[in-house]
Amino acid sequence: MSKLDKYLRLNQMPHFACPGCTHGVAWASMIRAIDKLGLDQNKTIMVCAIGCAGRLPVYLDFPSIRTPHGRALTVATGIKLANPKLKVIVFMGDGDAAAIGGNHLIHAARRNLDITAIIAINEIYGMTGGQYAPTTRKGKFASTAPFGMIEPAMDICKLVEAVGASFVARGDVYHVMELNNLISQAILHKGFSVVEILTTCPTQFGRRNKIKNSELIKDIGGITITKKQAEKLSENELQNKLIRGILVQKERPEYIEEYDKITNFQEEGSLK
Amino acid sequence: MNNKVLMQGNQAVAEAALVAGVKVVAGYPITPSTEVIEILSKKLPSVGGRFIQMEDEIASIGVIIGASAAGKKALTATSGPGFSLMQELLGYAAMVELPIVIYSAQRVGPSTGGATLPQQADIMQTKWGSHGESPRIVICPSTVEESYDLTITAFNLAEKYMVPVVILSDEILAHMRESITVPEKNSLKIINRRNDPPPQEEYLPYKVDHTGIPVLPPFGSGYRYNITGMIHGDNGIPNLAPATIDKCIRRINNKLDKYYDDIVMVEEIKREKSKIAVLAYGSTARPAKGAVKMAIEKEIDVEFIRPITMWPFPEKEVREVANRVGKILVPEMNLLGQVANLVRQVIEGKAEVVKFNKVSGEPITVEEILYQIEEINKKQRRER
Secondary structure: OOOOHHHEOHHHOOOOOOOOOOHHHHHHHHHHHHHHHOOOOOOEEEEEOOOOHHHHHHHEOOOEEEOOOOOHHHHHHHHHHHOOOOEEEEEEEHHHHHHHOHHHHHHHHHHOOOOEEEEEEOOEEOOOOOEEOOOOOOOOOEOOEOOOOOOOOOOHHHHHHHOOOOEEEEEEOOOHHHHHHHHHHHHHOOOOEEEEEEOOOHHHHHHHOOOOHHHHHHHHHHHEEOHHHHHOOOHHHHOOOEEOEEEEEOOOOOHHHHHHHHOOOOOOOOOO | OOOEEEEEHHHHHHHHHHHHOEEEEEEOOOOOOHHHHHHHHHHHHHHOOEEEEOOOHHHHHHHHHHHHHOOOEEEEEEOHHHHHHHHHHHHHHHHHOOOOEEEEEEOEOOOOOEOOOOOOOOHHHHHHOOOOOOOOEEEOOOOHHHHHHHHHHHHHHHHHHOOOEEEEEEHHHHHOEEEEEOOOHHHOOOOOOOOOOOOOOOOOOOOOOOOOOOOOOOOOOOOOOEEEOOOEOOOOOEOOOHHHHHHHHHHHHHOOHHHHHHHOOEEEEOOOOOOEEEEOOHHHHHHHHHHHHHHHHOOOOEEEEEEOEEEOOOHHHHHHHHHHOOEEEEEEOOOOOHHHHHHHHHHOOOOEEEEEEOOOOOOOOHHHHHHHHHHHHHHHHHHO
8 A cells, every 4th residue: 555545535436547557757746746745635626628638636535526528627717716725636637728728728727716727748639539629739730630730839838828827837747757746836836837748648649659668658758958958958858858846936926815905805704 | 684685687596506505506697697606706615615717607517517526516507598508408407317507687689688687488488498308396486585495496496306497587587686584594495405325235226215306425435336327227227229229218207296396486466256366477577476466456356366386387387376366467578478388288178278478578567567458457357
C-alpha cells in the first residue's frame, strides 16, 4: 500500500485508461504535489469535464464534480465565488480546455481567480476515437485528419499569458520530478495558475501516426527544453521546441480579494 | 404595516432573490432582463454575496451550478437567446440534482428576434430544450407583485426538491412598473436545502430516503463524493448497467410526482354553469381575466384558469375544468399554441380547445379576448 493510496478511490480500480496512457503520470504528479503541500482532502475540490482527462475525479477521493464538456472552469469559478477558502483544482484535456472550453479558459486567466488549471495535452481526442485537437501538430494524422493535420497547433501557454495569467508552466511526462515541482508551485501560487502537461496517447495518436509509446515519450522528452538550454540554441534550432518549466510567475491582484476590497464585502449575515 | 412600493418586474425579482438568500449571481447582459444583474451587482456584497459577469450565458449557468455545489443559493437572469445557450447546463443541473434558479424574460424570437418586445414562445423550451428527459419546475408570474413572491417560491422549491427552477416572465412584465406590497420579512417562509447526511462511511450522495430527494452536503463541509452528468448509481459514480440507467432516469424524472400539490399553483375564477373557460398565463392572463369579467357582466357563462406553475403542468385542475365546460379558449403570444396544445393533450378530448395567437410583438388586448369569448358563445348558442 502506497502512502498516496489515501487519495484514491481504490474501490473504483482498475481504472479505465488504456495500457501505455500517460495521463496517469500527470495524475500521479498532481497527487504527489497535493500530498507534499499537505492540502486538506475535504477542502480540495477536483473539477473535471469530459474526455479521458475528465474521467479523473472518479478515481480520486476528493469532493469532485464532472461537468459537461468544456465547462469545468465555469463551475470551478462558481465554487470559488461561493467559498474562496476551498482549494479548487481543474484537470482538463486539450480539447476540453482549448477547443470547446477555450473562451472560458481565456476569461478565467484574465480574471485571475485563485484556481489551478492543469491541462493534459495529448494532441488527440482519445475518448471519441482519435480526432484532431487544436494542439495537434501540423502533418500529424488523426481520424478526422486522414491526410494529415493542416491547421497550426495552438500554444496554450502563450494564449493564457497574453490574457494575463499570473502563473504559467509547462511540464511533460518524461521529466516527472520537474513536473511534481511545477504542480506544487502552481497550487501554491495565489491567482489563476496554468500547468500544461505534454502526455501521450498510444492508442489513438501513436497508432495513427505509427509511433510506439516509448518513442512518443522520448519524442516529448526531446521536444521540451529548459530556458537555459534554449539560450544556447539558435532561432533555427528552436523551431519545433517548447520551453518547459515556469514560463510566467508574477503577482497580480487575485479576483476575489479585489472584489471583496472594492465592494467592502460583508460576511454573510452582517448587513452594512 | 402597509409596505407599498413602486417596482419594476425585473427589480422585483432582484429584490426578492436577496430576501430568499441568494449568495452567488452570475449573468451576461441581455434585454429585457439586464436590470436583474445590474441591481444584484450593486446589492449582493452587502449581504455577503458575490456577483460576476461572465463571458457568456453558458458560463453564467456554470457558475451558479458550482456555487450550488458549494452550498450557496444562486441565480442567473437571461432571455431567449441566452436561455438557449443555457440548455446544456440546465439539463446537467437537473441530472445532478443541484438547485439553481434561472430567471428568463421572454422576448420575440426566433433567433435574435426582437429584444424589446414580448412573446410567450419559450414554454416548450423550458421543459424540452435540453437533450434527454429531466425534471424542472417552471413558474410564470403575471404581475410585478407575483414576480416578487414567486421568486422566493422559486428558491424554496429549488432547495426543497433539489431541482432547477425557471421563473419564466416576459418583456411586458419585466419592464412593467406596478405598486406592490412587499411582504414583511418575518412573515416569509424561507427554505434551505436539507443538510442531514448520514456519516461519511455510510453516505451515498444519490441514495435517497422516503422523500426521494437526495442530500448533497456543500463541497468543503467534510463529505467527499462525486457529482457527474453521466448516468450514475447511488454512489455518484458513472455506471451504465441497464438497471442503473433505468433507475437513474426514472428517479430524477418521477421525484416531483408525489409533491404535485405542494408545487402546482393555479388561479381560478370558477363558476357553476360555465360553458366556456379561458386559460391564460403570464402577462396575457391580465387582459384575459379582464375579458372574462366583462363577459360575465354580459351574462356569458365563462370562467378563468391561470396556470402559475407551467411545469409540472396543472393537469388535475385543467382536466377538472374540461369536464365541466364545452370549450377552452387559450390566448397566447405565440403562433403555434404551445400551451393550447398542452391543454389538448392533457384533457384528451373532454372539451374543445380554441387557440388565439398573436405574434406581432404587441400584447393581446382585453377587446381581442372578449371578442373571441363572444364568438365562441354565439357559436355555442347556435349549436344548442
